[in-house]
Amino acid sequence: MKEIQDIVRAYDVASQLKKRTALATVVQVEGSAYRRPGARMLVTEDGELTGAISGGCLEGDALRKARLVMAQQKALLVTYDTTDDDDSRLGVGLGCNGIIQILIEPIADENPDNPIALLRSVLSQRQQGVVVTLFSLQNRMGLQPGTCLLLPEKAAARGHVQPTALQELLAQEAMQVLKNQKSVIRNYQVQDKVISAFVEYLRPPVSVIVLGAGNDIQPLVQMASILGWLVTVIDGRTNYAVKNRFPLADKVLLAKPPQVLDLIPVDGQTVFLLMTHNYNFDIAMLRQLIPLAVPYVGVLGPKKKLTQMLTELQDEGLRFTPDQMQKVYGPLGLDIGAETPEEIALSVLSEIKAVLTGKPGTALRNKPEAIHDRTIIETPIPVTAAQPVPDAVA
Known part of the structure; x- marks a missing residue:
């Protein structure tokens, strides 16, 4: 989400300066690549880049093609084949061993449903959503539909796809993507044409609620902000819960445990960190947090401290399920052998990321399979269209 946030901000600046822009999106990868489908980069006419579609290998060539897209105001699908280590066409031996499809589309300010407008809508609503980007591998030189449909979890769809039968199939696919929380690439047979759809699952940014405002929290707030996570710092001490002590925090609140949950929204992307160094504050919060449907509650301190708090809560008559205790x-x-506040922050944020993605947090070299799931090229799904297929999906 941070990349999308940065791109929307950069677009707003470019738009105010009347600069033309184009959006490059990785829509399909066969084999391995530094970035996966969903990676984006905004390009301005004077060469400013926001976001990334590779580790730096493809950006120069993509910039040249983006300028062509801006001049012609026509989307372009570009293929980069990095399977040959000796390939010198890009001026560098990439060695990624993958085929990368990148869609570059111009941004028309006057279009209320242009790609940036759809992405902005995702950011404005703290809910899951699906963005659909259509492209044609069959007819690369034809018109490419691009980012054209947004289906939020709890709001009306935005955008339009022709024919209507295809939009209906995409809406069904989007519902399945929301359920599985996993992006997919589908091929559709529309009359004699094959159109590919990158149906992308987007979740709201992680919201980190840090209970405690000591000096050791400052590196954690800074690192979480770099990740694009929303950070709220809460403390009951007036001389600690001060905004200028945490300039990168989204919110700094002064509150006691009974007030905390009334001050913040809580959802499936909200995590809590009990780092007050105050036993009574921590146990009062833990009593409230364990029953919540949140994925992670972290407690700073030795295991003995947590065991003691749980024992006290059980002595009060509270009973927690195994699923509640698992979080x-x-x-x-x-x-990782963390000692300093900065190292501890790295350790904590890494664990949160692993928990949210369902990963074990082990060394990648010990992973027997590929780092990322491989794209499977599926047989096109037939689309019964009651109307002719427009050029826009050629």
């Missing part, structure tokens, strides 16, 4: 992490963080 409580104490001591919090991955075992």
Whole structure:
């Protein structure tokens, strides 16, 4: 989400300066590549780049093609084949061993449903959503539909796809993507043409609620902000809960435990960190947090501290299910030998990321399979269209 946030901000600046822009999106990868489908880069006519579609290998060539797209105001599908280590066409041996499809589309300010407008809509609503980007591998020189449809979880769809039968199929696919929380690429047979759809699952940014405003929290707030996560710092001490101590935090709130949950929204992307160094504050919060449907509650301190708090809560008559206890992490963080506040912040944020993505947090070299799932090229799904297929999906 951070990349999308940065791109929308950069677009707003470019638009105010009357600069033309284009959006490059990785829509399909066969084999391995540095970035996966959904990676984006905004390009301005004077060469400013925001976001990334590779590790720096493809950006120069993509910039040249983006300028052509802006001049012609016509989307372009570009293929980069990095399977040959000796390939010198791009001026560098990439060695990624993959075929990367990148769609570059011009941004028309006057179009209320242009790609940036659809992405902005995702950011404005803290909910899951699906963005559909259509492209044609069959007819690369023809018109490419591009980013054309947004289906939010709890709001009306935006955008339009022709024929209507295809839009109906995409809406059904979007519902399945929302359920599975996983992006897919589908091929559709529309009369004698094959159109590919990157049906992309987007989730709201992680919201980190940090209970505690000591100096050791400052590196964690800074690192979480770099990740694009929303950070709220809460403390009950007036001289600690001060905004200028945490300039990168989205919110700094002064509150006691009974007030906390009334001040913040909580959803499936909200995580809590109990880092107050105050036993009574922490146990009062833990009592409220364990029953919540959140994925992660981290407790700073030794395991003995957490065990003691849980024992006290059980003595009060509280009973927690195994699923509720599974989300409580104490001591919090991955075992990386962290000692300093900065290292502890790295350890904690890494554990949160692993938990949210369902990964074990182990060394990649010990993973027997590929780092990322491989794209499977599926047989096109037939689309019964009651109307002719427009050139826009050629």
